[in-house]
Amino acid sequence: MPEPNIFVNNPLVKxxxxxxxxREQDLIARVQRGQKELFYELVQPYERRVYAAALxxxxxxxxxxxxxxxxxxxxxxxxxxxxAEARFSTWLIQITVNEALMRRRRGRTVVMEAIDxxxxxxxxxxxxxxxxxxxxxxxxxxxxxxxxxxxxxxxxLDRKYREVFVLRDMEQLNxxxxxxxxxxxxxxxKTRLLRARLMLRDLLAAGWEQGWFxxxxxxxxxxxx
Amino acid sequence: xxxxxxVWHDISNYIDGEVDAGLRSAMDEHFRTCPRCSSVLAGMRxxxxxxxxxxxxxxxxxxxxxxxxxxxxxxxPASDQWSTWTAWLVPxxxxxxxxxxxRVANSMTTxxxxxxxHAQTGQGIPPDMLVVVSxxxxxxxxxxxxxxxxxDRERTLTAKEAMQQGYVPCLRCLxxxxxxxxAGHVTLESEADVDQDTDFEETQxxxx
Numbered sequence: 015m016p017e018p019n020i021f022v023n024n025p026l027v028k029x030x031x032x033x034x035x036x037r038e039q040d041l042i043a044r045v046q047r048g049q050k051e052l053f054y055e056l057v058q059p060y061e062r063r064v065y066a067a068a069l070x071x072x073x074x075x076x077x078x079x080x081x082x083x084x085x086x087x088x089x090x091x092x093x094x095x096x097x098a099e100a101r102f103s104t105w106l107i108q109i110t111v112n113e114a115l116m117r118r119r120r121g122r123t124v125v126m127e128a129i130d131x132x133x134x135x136x137x138x139x140x141x142x143x144x145x146x147x148x149x150x151x152x153x154x155x156x157x158x159x160x161x162x163x164x165x166x167x168x169x170x171l172d173r174k175y176r177e178v179f180v181l182r183d184m185e186q187l188n189x190x191x192x193x194x195x196x197x198x199x200x201x202x203x204k205t206r207l208l209r210a211r212l213m214l215r216d217l218l219a220a221g222w223e224q225g226w227f228x229x230x231x232x233x234x235x236x237x238x239x
Numbered sequence: 240x241x242x243x244x245x246v247w248h249d250i251s252n253y254i255d256g257e258v259d260a261g262l263r264s265a266m267d268e269h270f271r272t273c274p275r276c277s278s279v280l281a282g283m284r285x286x287x288x289x290x291x292x293x294x295x296x297x298x299x300x301x302x303x304x305x306x307x308x309x310x311x312x313x314x315x316p317a318s319d320q321w322s323t324w325t326a327w328l329v330p331x332x333x334x335x336x337x338x339x340x341x342r343v344a345n346s347m348t349t350x351x352x353x354x355x356x357h358a359q360t361g362q363g364i365p366p367d368m369l370v371v372v373s374x375x376x377x378x379x380x381x382x383x384x385x386x387x388x389x390x391d392r393e394r395t396l397t398a399k400e401a402m403q404q405g406y407v408p409c410l411r412c413l414x415x416x417x418x419x420x421x422a423g424h425v426t427l428e429s430e431a432d433v434d435q436d437t438d439f440e441e442t443q444x445x446x447x
Contacts, residue, residue: 050314054307061303066296075299082302083309088395090313095397097367108369112382112395116371119390141247141279149285155294164289165297183287184295189255194368197383197412208251214290215282 038102046093053090060103061086063185064110070180071114073169081117085110107185111195141212144219163226167217171210178203179210241265246276250283361408361416366399372406384412 041056057064064085069078089096089109096105154160168176181192182203193203218226241262246269252258253266270277289295370379374392379401386409387393396404408416 051311053314054310057310058303058307061306062293062296062298065298065302079299079302079305083306086306086310087313090310095367095400100367105367105369109395112369112371115383116390116393139247140244141282143275144278149281150289152288152292155289155292161295161297164295168290179290183290186291189257194381197381199415204252204257207255208248211251211254211283211286212247212279214286215279218286218289219282 039098042093042096042098042102045090046096050090053093056102057086057089057106060106063103064106067107067110067181067185068114070177070184071111072118077117077121078114081114082110085113088113104187104191107181107187108191108195111181115197139209139212142216142219144223148222150218150222160226163221164218167214167221170217171213175206175210175213178206179214182207183211241269243269243273243276246270246273247279250276250280254280254283254287361402361413364398364402364408364413364416366397368398369395370398370401371395372401372404377406378409379406379413380409381412384409386411 038056041052045053045056061082065078065082068081068085069075072078072081085106089106092109096102150160155164168179171179177196178192178198181187181195182189187195189200189203189207192207193200196203246253246266249258249262249266253263258266270280369382371382371384371387371393372379373387373389373394376388378386379396379398380387382395398408410417
């Protein structure tokens with residue numbers, strides 16, 4: 015017999031965010047008690063982020079989807095090991111990153127990757143000075159061509175910069191979690207993150223000058239830099 | 240006062256709140272007077288805001304449906320997935336699980352024996368941290384560590400489980416948790432004593 019949902023119309027649950035968190039905790043507890051059919055409801059809010067994490071590492075849509083599914087199954091199989099003090103989303107992303115790294119190692123030459131990873135962190139990077147560039151408003155993301163340009167800019171980054179940026183700024187892991195997920199030091203995360211953010215800023219600014227965003231819905235002079 | 244180069248070096252940490260109060264104050268002052276650096280700061284915040292938006296994550300058509308179906312298959316009761324001729328395996332499996340459980344319970348009640356006399360158990364490793372171990376090795380690693388051998392035969396578990404099973408932390412990727420971390424240097428010879436597998440030694444030779 016299904017258990018009643020104690021969070022629906024409960025006046026003690028004060029706001030939507032709180033309701034979301036307590037709902038998640040409720041789902042976790044139920045799945046851990048054996049209500050397997052609720053697992054998809056638990057992970058559904060994170061399914062896109064799981065896919066994005068896998069894609070950032072594998073750069074292949076088919077492999078990323080496969081790994082996303084495998085990671086979800088692994089999370090499901092290990093639900094009893096999940097502890098409440100960790101963020102569920104972080105736990106899920108870390109499993110995904112681990113699965114993706116294993117998949118990549120099986121598919122490519124390990125020696126080449128190791129050499130690539132040992133190159134210097136190149137922390138000295140002077141950002142370009144752009145005389146005329148303006149902030150790209152978040153509303154612009156409604157447009158597919160803008161999202162496409164941003165994705166292309168991200169894809170041009172070296173792997174080590176791209177992975178750190180995706181986990182930290184797209185997946186919202188903190189710096190320590192990013193370091194643990196990728197098996198690198200906190201200092202390396204900070205250095206790579208700096209470089210990734212600066213390069214993306216420069217790429218977008220250059221794109222602005224090249225007219226990538228020329229049809230954005232704001233006028234010259236609005237939000238000047 | 241800080242100059243532009245110093246600001247660029249720490250601008251990402253500034254955004255993440257990872258600079259101390261003195262440096263933050265100096266950078267605030269610099270941004271007020273330097274158009275170029277304030278432009279870089281605004282641009283970097285713009286980048287973080289745009290890429291952090293959910294709309295930047297695009298998934299293939301039907302991805303959610305396929306995932307739901309796969310999970311539903313996995314969540315079906317065992318009786319739906321197995322044909323009747325395999326049903327006799329259930330009591331046998333139950334016996335094996337029971338026997339295995341006894342063994343695990345026994346191992347959890349006693350201190351695990353470290354598998355190398357040179358090993359260190361590490362201190363402060365988060366018990367829920369996901370780590371990997373591989374076949375025929377005695378070390379557990381952070382996923383992605385270069386010094387994992389038998390990578391095609393590795394498995395994931397928590398640090399707590401790994402330690403309970405007698406594995407010890409990798410001196411490379413988990414150095415921050417080792418007693419040697421503060422000393423700052425571990426000789427290659429002593430590392431080789433801990434991890435004697437072939438891959439590790441080959442890596443060292445390549446590095447010489």
